[in-house]
Amino acid sequence: QAKEFKLNLFSGEKDPLFNYGDYDDVSLLDIKREVEASLKDPDHENIYNGAKVRIQGTVVGYASNIIYLQGFFDEEQSGVKGGEYAGINIFTGMGSLPSKYSTINNYIQVCGTAEDSENFGFQVTGVPRWPVGEPKTETDSRVLFKANELPEEYQTHINEVNSKEVSNDSSLLFQPVSFKDPITVTGGYTSTGSSADHTLYISDADGNKIKMNIYITFK
Secondary structure, eight states: OTTTTTOGGGSSSOOTTSOOOOOEEOOHHHHHHHHHHHHHOTTOOOTTTTOEEEEEEEEEEEETTEEEEEEEEOHHHHOSTTOEEEEEEEEOOSSOOOGGGTSTTOEEEEEEEEEEETTTEEEEEOOSBOOSSSOOSTTBOEEEEOGGGOOGGGSOOOEEEOHHHHTTOGGGTTOOEEESSOOEEEEEEEOOSTTOEEEEEEEOTTSOEEEEEEEEEOO
16 A cells, blocks of 8 residues: 555655654753753743754663663853753663663763653654664664773762752753652552563652652563
């Protein structure tokens, strides 16, 4: 039918859903600034929504087909005293992932499409390849530094925060955090299947709901 009606690859035109390459080098901070602008102004159009990007960062987490990347940007780069951190989620697809891309503290480069996800926020998806061996093309994912050779400026940073800070601090977007004050689990749910997980809903010591859930995966 596609051939008869000249659809998709038989149309003679490029498929808007197919990734043809042509990635732009984008920093995690650039993406963060656009997400922050969207949070402040619902009418703001994120310039990276739907863009094909090449990003680099340190792996700070991996859970249920999502890699969490982090990068540090000094005062000159960020305009913030002491510098700041930025991060992003990368959906890896439902297939198996070579462990070198999910190893904590490995510094990796990934090409993909940046887009807004209703469930996971702004993330990168549609990664062309996660090669087991050496990368063969410019769009292949690759490990730039292994954890044991990671330069100091790329080391993982855990943000120590009070629970009340989480909901209103956009600097913590896609960032690993450690709570300094007690929190209370108020509920949650457990999924089933091969990628089962448990999500905990939490509140602060005063009983105020925290706009953040704790997501735990089970192997």
